[in-house]
Amino acid sequence: xxxxxxxxxxxxxxxxxxxxxxxxxxxxxxxxxxxxxxxxxxxxxxxxxxxxxxxxxxxxxxxxxxxxxxxxxxxxxxxxxxxxxxxxxxxxxxxxxxxxxxxxxxxxxxxxxxxxxxxxxxxxxxxxxxxxxxxxxxxxxxxxxxxxxxxxxxxxxxxxxxxxxxxxxxxxxxxxxxxxxxxxxxxxxxxxxxxxxxx
Ligand SMILES: [Zn+2]
Numbered sequence: 001x002x003x004x005x006x007x008x009x010x011x012x013x014x015x016x017x018x019x020x021x022x023x024x025x026x027x028x029x030x031x032x033x034x035x036x037x038x039x040x041x042x043x044x045x046x047x048x049x050x051x052x053x054x055x056x057x058x059x060x061x062x063x064x065x066x067x068x069x070x071x072x073x074x075x076x077x078x079x080x081x082x083x084x085x086x087x088x089x090x091x092x093x094x095x096x097x098x099x100x101x102x103x104x105x106x107x108x109x110x111x112x113x114x115x116x117x118x119x120x121x122x123x124x125x126x127x128x129x130x131x132x133x134x135x136x137x138x139x140x141x142x143x144x145x146x147x148x149x150x151x152x153x154x155x156x157x158x159x160x161x162x163x164x165x166x167x168x169x170x171x172x173x174x175x176x177x178x179x180x181x182x183x184x185x186x187x188x189x190x191x192x193x194x195x196x197x198x199x
Contacts, residue, residue, distance in 0.1 A: 098186040113149040158199040169196040
């Protein structure tokens with residue numbers, strides 16, 4: 001017989017499937033929720049549903065957006081000839097924090113990883129190629145993390161883009177090896193952008 005009600009077990013299963021949580025972490029979160037008042041939990045669940053139901057992926061950059069085209073891609077003040085390719089939406093937030101970058105983005109939603117069985121088909125590369133193929137792009141900055149998978153992904157994309165004759169650059173290693181774009185501070189990202197090199 002299970003120790004806790006079925007509903008609690010089910011909720012724990014859901015939390016345990018989230019990245020970086022695990023079984024123990026999931027149980028901790030569920031018991032925390034059980035101690036909150038029902039109204040707060042309802043608001044939490046409602047926020048989750050609303051966030052999911054009111055967002056799509058921008059048809060241009062693939063970032064999370066409330067409309068078909070996100071505010072960054074719509075912004076006429078930005079340089080539409082430069083694309084910064086990042087692994088995750090949270091990396092866009094990190095680069096935006098430095099307030100220096102004025103180009104557009106492309107979010108891959110993952111990286112190519114032979115060890116984790118992620119092939120080029122598992123990331124949004126087709127959409128990137130379509131954008132470059134359409135023309136008007138002069139530079140693609142590869143801002144995947146400076147670790148094995150990030151480098152593999154960057155090199156793969158650089159090779160893919162070679163026939164198009166666009167400038168392809170990689171963020172400089174102001175970022176620590178194995179570091180993450182997401183956690184880098186504004187100055188580090190600024191230096192990495194300034195010192196980007198041709199691939
Ligand atoms: Zn967009």
